[in-house]
Amino acid sequence: MGDFEKVIDVCVKAPKITEEVLKTALRDLMSGKKQKRGKITFGELAKRSTGKLESIEITDNNIKSFLSVARKYDVDFALKRDRSTDPPTYHCFFASRDTENFKRAFTEYAAVVKQKHSAVYTIPRKQIRENAKRISREQNVKSKEKLREKTKSQNQSR
Numbered sequence: 001m002g003d004f005e006k007v008i009d010v011c012v013k014a015p016k017i018t019e020e021v022l023k024t025a026l027r028d029l030m031s032g033k034k035q036k037r038g039k040i041t042f043g044e045l046a047k048r049s050t051g052k053l054e055s056i057e058i059t060d061n062n063i064k065s066f067l068s069v070a071r072k073y074d075v076d077f078a079l080k081r082d083r084s085t086d087p088p089t090y091h092c093f094f095a096s097r098d099t100e101n102f103k104r105a106f107t108e109y110a111a112v113v114k115q116k117h118s119a120v121y122t123i124p125r126k127q128i129r130e131n132a133k134r135i136s137r138e139q140n141v142k143s144k145e146k147l148r149e150k151t152k153s154q155n156q157s158r
Helices: 019-031 042-048 063-072 099-118 125-157
Strands: 054-059 076-082 089-095
Touching: 042 076, 042 089, 054 063, 063 089, 063 099
Parallel strands: none
Antiparallel strands: 054 089, 076 089
């Protein structure tokens, strides 16, 4: 009962698996070089980070945009849901190996959020004119139908 077997699952993307490719993959795995990046649990993030964990508050509306930017710049992050607020908000704790990547990620994220808030939907004048013409035609048709019905009812009553 003291003998245990351990299984390691390694996924390698290569055109041809050779001894050298497998050897490199296992070496990277054992050194910790190929750790999971991006969204991880809060406990894993706390173990990996050397300093204090920072956090920002994210709402449901903009969480997807942040996740894509964080993955793009290889920023490790963990999400904690704050159920006391309505609508629920998330606290995103993060750590990055490279401070430059971290700065780039949050600069891009801030630009995405700013763009979403400043985007104003404008309707072209041509479309407004076409809609006005269509509505006036519909009203003319309805008024003509009402007039016909009135004349028919007057003719029948005579």
